[in-house]
Amino acid sequence: MDGPSLLCKNQLVVATTSHSSDNSAVLLLIQQVHVVDSKKKVTVFFDSGSTGMFITHRAAKRIKAKRLRPVKLDLTTTGNVESQHSTYLYEVCLALSSGKPVTVTCFGLDQITGKVSSLDLKVIKELFPNLNPNLFQRHSEEVDILIGADLCSLHPRQVVATAGSNLKVLEGSFGMCLHGTHSRLKLCGEQKARIFSLAQVLLYFPLCRTYSVSYLLQLVILL
Numbered sequence: 001m002d003g004p005s006l007l008c009k010n011q012l013v014v015a016t017t018s019h020s021s022d023n024s025a026v027l028l029l030i031q032q033v034h035v036v037d038s039k040k041k042v043t044v045f046f047d048s049g050s051t052g053m054f055i056t057h058r059a060a061k062r063i064k065a066k067r068l069r070p071v072k073l074d075l076t077t078t079g080n081v082e083s084q085h086s087t088y089l090y091e092v093c094l095a096l097s098s099g100k101p102v103t104v105t106c107f108g109l110d111q112i113t114g115k116v117s118s119l120d121l122k123v124i125k126e127l128f129p130n131l132n133p134n135l136f137q138r139h140s141e142e143v144d145i146l147i148g149a150d151l152c153s154l155h156p157r158q159v160v161a162t163a164g165s166n167l168k169v170l171e172g173s174f175g176m177c178l179h180g181t182h183s184r185l186k187l188c189g190e191q192k193a194r195i196f197s198l199a200q201v202l203l204y205f206p207l208c209r210t211y212s213v214s215y216l217l218q219l220v221i222l223l
Contacts, residue, residue: 025117025181025185025186026180026181027119027167027178027179027180027181027185028045028046028047028179029045029046029047029155029156029170029177029179030043030044030045030046030116030138030143030177031043031044031046031136031156031174031175031176031177032044032138032139032140033094033095033145033174034094034095035063035092035093035094035095036093036094036095036101037093038063038064040062040063041139042059042063042092042094042144042145043116043138043139043140043142043143043144043145044094044143044144044145044146044147044174045112045113045143045145045146045147046146046147046154046155046156046172047146047147047148047149048148048149048152048155049148049149050146050148050149051148051149051150052107052146052148052150053104053105053106053107053145053146053147053148053150053151054106054107054108054109054112054145054146054148055090055092055106055107055108055109055112055144055145055146056108056109056110056111056112056142056143056144056145057087057088057108057109057110058142058144059144059145060088060090060092060106060108063092065090065091065092065106066090066091066092067088067089067090067091068088068089068090068091068105069088069089070086070087070088071086071087071088071089071107072084072085072086072087073085073087073107085109087107087108087109088107088108089105089106089107089108090105090106090107090108091103091104091105091106092104092105092106092145094174095174096173096174097173097174097175102154102173104145104147104151106145111142112142112143112144112145112146113142113143113146115141115142116138116140116141116142116143117138118137118138119133119136119137119138119178119185120185120186121133121134121136121137123184123185123186124136124178126184127163127167127182127184127185128161128163128169130161131160131161131169131176135175135176136169136176136177136178153173154172154173154174155172156170156171156172156173156174156176156177156179157170157171157172158170158171158172160176163182164182164183166180166181166182167179167180167181167182167185168180
């Protein structure tokens, strides 16, 4: 390959839900986020097991994300399966719950997760009677953006309410979302969750100094 390379060891968990031993749904950190200067929203998955930010090309086109530059990624997934992708870096401006804008730089992917299933709002209302269940509904069948541990300050962390031992309402920079599982929590529609690991990401930038991916992302965001 021509040009310097950037190597990022990355565990990208590609799933929006799983299932516990009693077959109840296990919800990962997913919520709807407003795009600045737009009436559109994106479905964001906060993944502490991933380093880096990703956006689907479909979402980037829908919200008219700024395309920064082309990049090539060599992906090594579970089973040591290697593939190379020509993609782009995108810049996305999201609105915090306070209204303040935050800009993130994302690598484009065709798909980030499997299907996102909707929630049974009646059960959510019964589990959390003091909260509006509509805050937690998924309004898209796919995740648009993944925010990894590089920007963990944006992840929901503050516990607002609990139901049982393992289902929590967490609040973060973009508002509240559900995390965990409960025996009464079921999904609406067929769930086709897929899990695989993105073991290595090789990024090729011609005429560019070599930085770590985390540092590069922070640098681009600060600029």
